[in-house]
Amino acid sequence: MSLSSCAPLVFFRSLVDNPGKVGALAPSSPKLSELMAATVEPNDIPVLEIGAGTGSITRALLRRGLRPERLFVIERDPTLAAFLEQKFPGVQVRCAEAVNATRILSAESVGRVQTVISSLPLRNLSPIERMRNVRAMVGTLSKEGQLIQFTYGSGCPIPSRKLGLKAELLGRVWLNFPPAAVWRFTRASQAHP
Ligand SMILES: C[S@@+](CC[C@H](N)C(=O)[O-])C[C@H]1O[C@@H](n2cnc3c(N)ncnc32)[C@H](O)[C@@H]1O
Incomplete structure (x- = not known):
């Protein structure tokens, strides 16, 4: 098996090169990937995945019926x-920073997305960088869109009130x-009591 075809090896190599930025000790498990993917309805509305790593959640999203394109x-x-x-032919992969998400989607003529699935290691970022990245992700969402984020921490990973x-x-x-x-994060103005 070549290095480039084995997810754990590719992950490990990236982890060694850049531990703080990868932000995990192992790829997301099938259980975690399934829970993240279960938040998506497989219809025509585009989905944005940020920080896909080795693609455990990407695979779960496709298994759920989302069309790769x-x-x-x-x-x-x-x-x-x-x-x-x-590994995922047809999926629109861009090697880029999360903060540029809106610009990247606009270049593809994609307006807003219904769901952002994020594996970003938010806890490794400074508070300012965390806010910048979260704002960038929320900025790509439609009015009633949702941001799905996992965390290894015990508390909420995003200062949600501050961001509305x-x-x-x-x-x-x-x-x-x-x-x-x-x-799951949604715009507070959309929330029903
Ligand atoms: C927790 S790991 C990915 C876990 C992934 N679900 C998996 O199973 O492999 C976080 C990923 O986010 C990527 N990442 C970190 N900061 C990023 C940023 N600012 N923009 C885009 N990707 C980023 C890292 O390179 C890494 O692949």
Whole structure:
């Protein structure tokens, strides 16, 4: 098996090169990936995945019935982006920074997306960088869109009130290394009491 075809090896190489920016010790588990993907309705509305890494969640999204050409992926690590492109033909993979998400989608004539699925290691970012990245992700959402984010932390990973967002804990996944929690964020103005 070549290095470029084995997800754990590709992940490990990126982790060694850039530990803080990869932000995980292992790819997302099938359980975590399924919980993230379960938030998406497989219809024609485009979905944006940020920080797809080795594509565990990408695979779960496609298994859920999402058409590859309606899935846009932004991954900053060139090795991982090339791996994703090779592994998921038809998926729109861009090697880029999350903060440029709106510009990248506009270049593809995609307006807003219904769902952003994020594996960004938010806890590794400074508060300013965290806000910048979250604002960029929320900026790509349609009015009633949702941002799905997992975290290894015990609390909410995003200062939701400050950003006018409603936060909802969807579940905890113990079968992941380390265990993770999945959160959904929607615009507070869209929330019903
Ligand atoms: C927690 S890991 C990915 C986990 C992924 N679900 C998997 O199973 O491999 C986070 C990923 O986000 C990427 N990343 C980190 N910061 C980023 C940024 N600012 N823009 C885009 N991708 C980023 C890293 O390169 C890494 O692949």
